[in-house]
Amino acid sequence: MRYTARDLATRALWRGTSQQESHLMVLTPDFDTRPVISFQHVFKTYPTGTEALRDVNLVVPEGDFVFLVGPSGAGKSTLVRLLIREEKPTKGKIFVDGVELGRMKRRQLPRYRRKVGLVFQDFKLLPNLTIYENVAFALRVHGESEHTINARVPEALDTVGLSGKENTYPANLSGGEQQRVAIARALVHAPRFIIADEPTGNLDPATAWEIMQLFLRINARGATVVMATHNREIVDLLRRRVIAIDAGQVARDDRSGRYHDDLSKPQIRAQ
Amino acid sequence: MIYRNLRFALNSAWQSFWRNLAVSTAAVLSITLILILAGVNLLVGHAFSQVLDGFREKVSEISVNVADGTPLQTVYDFQQQLAADPRVTSVRFITKDEALAQFKADPNNVVLAQQISGNPLDAKLEVHVAKLDDVAAIDTIARRWSGVDPTDPTNYQGDFVNRMLQLSAWLGVAGVGLLAILVVVSIVIVMNTIRTAVYHRRKEIEVMKLVGATEWFVRGPFVIEGVMTGLIAASFALALLVIAYQPAVERFRADVAFIPLSYDPAFVVSLAQDLLIGGALLGALGSYIGVRRYVKI
Numbered sequence: 001m002r003y004t005a006r007d008l009a010t011r012a013l014w015r016g017t018s019q020q021e022s023h024l025m026v027l028t029p030d031f032d033t034r035p036v037i038s039f040q041h042v043f044k045t046y047p048t049g050t051e052a053l054r055d056v057n058l059v060v061p062e063g064d065f066v067f068l069v070g071p072s073g074a075g076k077s078t079l080v081r082l083l084i085r086e087e088k089p090t091k092g093k094i095f096v097d098g099v100e101l102g103r104m105k106r107r108q109l110p111r112y113r114r115k116v117g118l119v120f121q122d123f124k125l126l127p128n129l130t131i132y133e134n135v136a137f138a139l140r141v142h143g144e145s146e147h148t149i150n151a152r153v154p155e156a157l158d159t160v161g162l163s164g165k166e167n168t169y170p171a172n173l174s175g176g177e178q179q180r181v182a183i184a185r186a187l188v189h190a191p192r193f194i195i196a197d198e199p200t201g202n203l204d205p206a207t208a209w210e211i212m213q214l215f216l217r218i219n220a221r222g223a224t225v226v227m228a229t230h231n232r233e234i235v236d237l238l239r240r241r242v243i244a245i246d247a248g249q250v251a252r253d254d255r256s257g258r259y260h261d262d263l264s265k266p267q268i269r270a271q
Numbered sequence: 272m273i274y275r276n277l278r279f280a281l282n283s284a285w286q287s288f289w290r291n292l293a294v295s296t297a298a299v300l301s302i303t304l305i306l307i308l309a310g311v312n313l314l315v316g317h318a319f320s321q322v323l324d325g326f327r328e329k330v331s332e333i334s335v336n337v338a339d340g341t342p343l344q345t346v347y348d349f350q351q352q353l354a355a356d357p358r359v360t361s362v363r364f365i366t367k368d369e370a371l372a373q374f375k376a377d378p379n380n381v382v383l384a385q386q387i388s389g390n391p392l393d394a395k396l397e398v399h400v401a402k403l404d405d406v407a408a409i410d411t412i413a414r415r416w417s418g419v420d421p422t423d424p425t426n427y428q429g430d431f432v433n434r435m436l437q438l439s440a441w442l443g444v445a446g447v448g449l450l451a452i453l454v455v456v457s458i459v460i461v462m463n464t465i466r467t468a469v470y471h472r473r474k475e476i477e478v479m480k481l482v483g484a485t486e487w488f489v490r491g492p493f494v495i496e497g498v499m500t501g502l503i504a505a506s507f508a509l510a511l512l513v514i515a516y517q518p519a520v521e522r523f524r525a526d527v528a529f530i531p532l533s534y535d536p537a538f539v540v541s542l543a544q545d546l547l548i549g550g551a552l553l554g555a556l557g558s559y560i561g562v563r564r565y566v567k568i
Contacts, residue, residue, distance in 0.1 A: 084481070106486075113483035124478050128290065141484040143275050185482070 042092035070245035117186030121198035132166035176207030232259035280491035302504035305457035341418035461557025501554025
């Protein structure tokens, strides 16, 4: 029997999963095709006249793991910005969990953002707060009690393998560790979607792989993950759903795709 | 939850104030300067209004000179008629002898008093009018009275009173105008200073918004920091003004003796109140406006 790279990766992950899967486990995996994210004929033109997205149609079911790939300037970042409602579509509709983002009122936005876990290429940690405080910050912003914070933050730090570094400042951590902190912060309020914009962009390949394992574990627990990435190696190895964006349009949407569909282009194969 | 958010905002404002000490100091100093100007304006305004009140006190009292030979009963009747007028607060009858005694008692009149033979002074009714505006009307009544001395009926000087009224009105307008300009200037300065502070922390604000902070959650610490800055600046300004107030008044009195400026310790309390409330409001408003651009989600 031959295992695919994805099977191997998943097995390796489950072995590495800690025994105490705490509140994060409340997200039961549900691979049923209930769409959590759907783009319907979405156009985005910036005031400068740049057409970033043209007629994008997408459906992401709950529990899915989606790679957004494409060259720089293709529209990946715009898509991410639309998803976290930093931008509104010029035309078309975006539904997340049944709510249309374009019609969401400004005061409803904080509540929406709390349902989403965000991870960025540049980590976006607060340099003057300790690791613990950085993660706790996401809960304080929601007005959670100290009791809840004291329970959840160590758990989230444990999940990303940073127990014992609570009192360290971001500057004293490696890039990979900083990204783990950012992931812990994205996880700490048990979000249903994780949106990651180039989370491995600043990391070396080994560290990038470790970070990917974290995302896969989070996805295995049921959270939907949408990740924009340039990391061809990881995309090709994991063989998850790949949505390729090119010149503002969906060029390709493969259930179990690769970074490039054109095999003549250079790529690293999963062996 | 509100208590938790408030505690977070207070903590974060306090930390941020000390962490960005250079910017905080700049903000404190500029607000202090503005508040000193505002305080000086208030003090000068108060001093002038005291001086004006003194003048008003004097001009709102007119003396009605009684012609020699007027029967005492006529004088008493007129005194009662005036006292019954609601515009009049008090009427005092001063006999010729009393008037002379008063005249002689004044040290300015020593030389003149020695040359007086007999009593050339009129008996008079000193009428105290409640409102300065009514003095003219009372004066008209007095001039029509039969017992008034036709050569020198009253000491009322309509022109002078009118000018005083105009002057005090102008001073009031000027004071309010100056205060308004100071308020606008200071809000702009505070806004820009705090915008600098906010600019330093835009990353933090971005992260706050991305993890789902509400606008007020982001804004709260800045507004509280603004209030803190304003209160500290007000304390500095107040301390300096209180220290300088008395010596300045004394110096002024020594140099410009004809304006009876006086030191009024009671005013310090009201000044303190004004400056502290003003400082806190300025800080809060400046922060609110300064942070608005970055906080908009």
